[in-house]
Amino acid sequence: MLIPPPFFVLLVCLVFSSLSVQAAEQNEWQKWQSEASSAYQAGNYEAAETAIRKAIARAEKADNGDIYKASSLNLLAFIQEAKGQPEQAMASLSTAVTLAKKASASPDEQLATLLFNQGVLLQKNHQLNKADSVLGESIEQFQLSQSDGNGKMWQAILLKTQILISLGNQQQALHLVSTTLSDSMDKTGAQLPLSIESDLVLSAANIQLKEGQYYQAITSLEQMKKKLNGESKLTAERLPELLNLLAIAYDKSGQTEKAASIRKQNLNAQNDAPASMATVMQLNELGLYQQQQNHLEQAAQYYQQALSQLKLLNKEHSIEQATILGNLGALQLATHDTKSAEASLSQSLALYQSMQERPVEAAGIAGYLGTLYYNKRQFAKAETAFLTAVENLQKTRSATDENLLLALQNIQSLYIAWDKPAKAAQYNQAIQEIKQQLH
Numbered sequence: 001m002l003i004p005p006p007f008f009v010l011l012v013c014l015v016f017s018s019l020s021v022q023a024a025e026q027n028e029w030q031k032w033q034s035e036a037s038s039a040y041q042a043g044n045y046e047a048a049e050t051a052i053r054k055a056i057a058r059a060e061k062a063d064n065g066d067i068y069k070a071s072s073l074n075l076l077a078f079i080q081e082a083k084g085q086p087e088q089a090m091a092s093l094s095t096a097v098t099l100a101k102k103a104s105a106s107p108d109e110q111l112a113t114l115l116f117n118q119g120v121l122l123q124k125n126h127q128l129n130k131a132d133s134v135l136g137e138s139i140e141q142f143q144l145s146q147s148d149g150n151g152k153m154w155q156a157i158l159l160k161t162q163i164l165i166s167l168g169n170q171q172q173a174l175h176l177v178s179t180t181l182s183d184s185m186d187k188t189g190a191q192l193p194l195s196i197e198s199d200l201v202l203s204a205a206n207i208q209l210k211e212g213q214y215y216q217a218i219t220s221l222e223q224m225k226k227k228l229n230g231e232s233k234l235t236a237e238r239l240p241e242l243l244n245l246l247a248i249a250y251d252k253s254g255q256t257e258k259a260a261s262i263r264k265q266n267l268n269a270q271n272d273a274p275a276s277m278a279t280v281m282q283l284n285e286l287g288l289y290q291q292q293q294n295h296l297e298q299a300a301q302y303y304q305q306a307l308s309q310l311k312l313l314n315k316e317h318s319i320e321q322a323t324i325l326g327n328l329g330a331l332q333l334a335t336h337d338t339k340s341a342e343a344s345l346s347q348s349l350a351l352y353q354s355m356q357e358r359p360v361e362a363a364g365i366a367g368y369l370g371t372l373y374y375n376k377r378q379f380a381k382a383e384t385a386f387l388t389a390v391e392n393l394q395k396t397r398s399a400t401d402e403n404l405l406l407a408l409q410n411i412q413s414l415y416i417a418w419d420k421p422a423k424a425a426q427y428n429q430a431i432q433e434i435k436q437q438l439h
Contacts, residue, residue: 107144322351
């Protein structure tokens, strides 16, 4: 549901002094408008619609009644949206905007608010291109009116940013954020709220990470981290995502130690928070970092904590469970804990196979499992695992030639050790072709 704007009452107050409407007509319109508003706020939508339609009828009979009708149609749109009638709601708001443009001088704060409401409703109903255009008009009207519309202009900028990202217009979104942040004190002197500013920074950071602009993301995220310090409620809401993005940015820029430090901060900040998928992935990343540093015991603890969180979340049959079990199994294999490694890797592979997702990762787990069985001289089990690796890699275009070459060489080596030269020879041609492609 759209947030009911206070402007339709404000609009009434503003226009009464400039329109020649008889007092009786004015009072009757106000009576029905107020009655509709009260019924809407109380959730009595049928009574609200009955009253607002009477207000519309009264406005249509008044001289210069377009702005009154626009205000009533705005409220009618909220009522229709609440009743599950989005098409009617969008039509009502569209008419309201047309009337307001006709009746108001430009620029106009009330028109800007109407356009904002229309943009929100279009976005909610997945008409993103129209929403983007309408919100652009709304922002322009607010700026020309030298008003932020009680914060509506900033909300319009944030929503337009999110829509541009959804439409794949990443650079336009970055430009809008950059312009807003660099000139947050516009001609009105209205201050950009920290809640909106932090959301804009997070949106921009997500784009920058995808575009490889890691240092830009780090700079803006670190600055926002300092700004959030002391804003306890806002910090609790924004800090987990901010720290997660910051850790990724440090990771991608090769600053793995800083990334690990940020992830630890994030875990500490959420120490008493309920289990979450964000925490699961933080623990997994910390496990990988500790494993790379050869701190294997610490890495195993992080993986086990992540698995415990998944159990609490009832996500033991998820792709995340498969990933973390695979990481843990690889670690256990490296520390020669073959019994535990076999259990972890087998469970991981079974999950990957059942979900039929991420075939490259599944092939990697199958390769580890095949190696384990090969070392134990359990050639039949190794064959099944190595063939599974090859099959997964052959059915995905994202598989690299190096991965496939390794998988084919593993199965060929197995057949040689197993004294099955004919089967080993079947892979000669494929291996040679890949080697030629790689050189």
